[in-house]
Amino acid sequence: MPDQHPRWLRGTDLLLLAVALVWGTSYGVVKHALAFYPVLGLLALRFGITFVLLSPALRALRGARLSSLAGVFVAGALLFGIFLAETFGVLLTQASSAAFLISLCVVLTPLVEWALLRRRPTRAEWVAAALSLVGAWLLGGGRFAPGRGDALVLLAALLRALNVCVTKRAMRDPALKPLAVTAVQAGFVSCGSIVMALAFAPAQWRPLPSFDAHPAFWISMLYLVIACTLFAFFVQNYAVSRSSPTRVALLMGSEPAFGALFACVWLGERLPVSAWLGGMLIVAASLLATVRWRRAPADAATSWKTLGRASAE
Secondary structure, three states: OOOOOOHHHHHHHHHHHHHHHHHHHHHHHHHHHOOOOOHHHHHHHHHHHHHHHHHHHHHHHHHOOHHHHHHHHHHHHHHHHHHHHHHHHHHHOOHHHHHHHHOOHHHHHHHHHHHHHOOOOOHHHHHHHHHHHHHHHHHOOOOOOOOHHHHHHHHHHHHHHHHHHHHHHHOOOOOOOHHHHHHHHHHHHHHHHHHHHHHHOHHHOOOOOOOOOOHHHHHHHHHHHHHHHHHHHHHHHHHHHHOOHHHHHHHOOOHHHHHHHHHHHHOOOOOOHHHHHHHHHHHHHHHHHHHHHHHOOHHHHHHHHHHHHHHHO
């Protein structure tokens, strides 16, 4: 049975839009921070600080089932893969292009949810997927031949879809709290980044920039930790526990618009008209699916059918 979306989710909807805003701007902030510190070191620092701040919440894991804990660890591994692919992708492509391409998780999430959670996408979600694919085609200038950076960001989009569905399955356990799940995910990304840097890329591990010499780096890091990690992942985990992964992905579909606008204003990047049109189609598809879904939920349709049968009898 499709998830129901009662009125009290409106506050969560606004929080998810706020997440779309901060994640859209994060591409430009990450690209700026990478000018001072390498990828793996940046991930280890960002998520290590987050893990330390959230570590008191780990006490809530004691009452969780082992299968649920396993799901949380899988979600943590997927999140590490997301940020590895996404951060290296941002390094190799334009921040605005990365923000647009990552929105393809809106297309992939309904399919992954259907495969893993057995919830079939609605008609509106299929329409949104088709529009998003057209938008991605326009974004590539009428062709689909991504470079190394674009391919990595597309991989991150697929891993995002998997991550949100795995998190949804794990958080069916009422003992799991969003803050505790966020702490586990942050710890997994930080530890994974440290291990990978020490084992395969020692040059990624170097002394941190001093605040006196590089205050812009630490301002960027503060924004990435507080807004883009603590706030954003808590809201996503909280929303996933109360709604469907597809709905969460659709509500955050405005992320590429914020990302492109921020990249153009702050980084001075420029996109052709076709790319802007493609990005607008992706955002419009997300909004269309969300609005139609709220106005015609499955339970309402079932109620009308039941009423019609009763009248006929």
